[in-house]
Amino acid sequence: MHQLKPRDAATLPRHLLESHVVDLIRRCPNHLAVRAAHARLLRLRLPRLTAAFALSKLLAASCDPTAAAASYARNLFDQIPEPTAFCYNSLIRALSSSSPAPAADTVLVYRRMLRARTPHPNSFTLAFALKACSVAPALGEGRQLHSQAFRRGLEPSPYVQTGLLNLYAKCEEVALARAVFDAMVGDRNLAAWSAMIGGYSRVGMVNEALGLFRQMQAAGVNPDEVTMVSVISACAKAGALDLGRWVHAFIDRKGITVDLELSTALIDMYAKCGLIERAKWVFDAMVERDTKAWSAMIVGLAIHGLVEDALKFFSRMLELKVRPNNVTFIGVLSACAHSGLVNEGRRHWSTMQALGIRPSMENYGCMVDLFCRSGLLDEAHSFVTGMAIPPNSVIWRTLLVASKNSNRFDIVESASKRLLELEPCNPENYVLLSNLYASNSQWDRVNYMRIKMKENNVNVVAGCSSIEINGYLHKFVVSDDSHPEIKDIRLLLREIADHVIRSGHKPWTAAVLHDVGEEEKEVALCEHSERLAIAYGLLKTKAPHIIRVVKNLRFCPDCHEVAKIISKSYNREIIVRDRVRFHRFVQGSCSCKDFW
């Protein structure tokens, strides 16, 4: 096809002109190219109808994820005299990937379409608009669209259904997602299976995610690399190493492409399941590594307490000109915090500013943690009060816990006040403050907190630990009676208690909330979820099998001591992933060197 001239625009028949336009726009790889094509089309002075056609094609080609692209798309749309459904759909699609508030903006366009009466929204409109609500994510707007889909009879479209499913999965509404998924019997496609598995994985319902993955295979649907990312990340969340290894072998066996995203998920999985060497191995095998891959690696090293490696990887990343972002610095700064490297942390904080990265709440959190763990309470406090954004509850809680541990009651006072202002109903705060009062034997205040909790109907997040035995995740909560083998576990706990006494360890009963007798406090400690899970591991496996436990909260200090004793008296290696990092117990000592 020869280059189009303004002369052709006046002489060529419309269908030929249109095919020229299509050809020109098809070759646009990015937003700049779209603009260049637009400029060329303007110079051609196309006839009115062809010009409108060109605008709608440009609009469809314009979905670059930048704010500039969004306003460009709006501009194009406003120049189209009688926008077709295709035009509305293209605008919505462009906004969903590039607008700062995709859900709200999309709903506005959708309403505008309804007000215009014609054209009618179709399944494309709903699919694109739902996508915008999923990336936001915006449950309210999404539900409005769900009702629209129903009213307009567009619900049966597989694209609309997958869109709805994905919306609910992204909003962590697994029950709603599952309802859509269940209604899709017959036309569950790969995307639907993947979105549902991803939904379970996101909320940590690992057994459900893996169960659905098995069902998917039974249904004869072949998973792709996108599915596997969700399956692997479910294993990572749960710390389910054996399952993760099995899934990795499955990926190799099926010849599923291990691309950038899947490699990153594998690095994350091996790191979070305690095999940092294997994570490095996956990282080294990658042909291309982006910011997320580097960040996953650095964060992985950080949670293993391997600060030197983490910082080495970070320098290598900079040398290779891969741009770090906020998340990378979460890894770098938390590595410093977990090893007490205050000056190193300060240095990297400046590096971050020098690179023009505006600190996120999490980055501030890392610095506060860094100062707190090193006992620099005054520095932590002035850092918090000098933050460029208002500190959130996590920041105040970090400061509160640290100042409580260093008996800095001046800071305790102000931090707890701010914390309760920000989060009057968070159960975590009640527990924290109750513990604070309990450790000072202020039982009237403890009681007051307990009454407040009842009044506000606050339910405490229970400590929960899990251990994987034969491919199944066994979960324990504090004082859990529900496990079928609880009798044997209790017997073993008693035996452990004897070892603990013989080792000369005195239970740190201050960790127990209630104002009960010392003896009952000891019993309460013995029923902590991590201790139940470790005991169950001792019961069900033999040396040299490593006992691997994952806990949702931080390790109880007393249980940490007891784990050391168990590792020695039973000659077993125990690895516990708590909310913050890994603890590896060998022959009576822990890899965290008791620094936490």
Place this chain on the structure above:
DNA sequence: GTTTGTACAT
């Protein structure tokens, strides 16, 4: 012109 994916401070 549709749909599914990864790193995140206590």
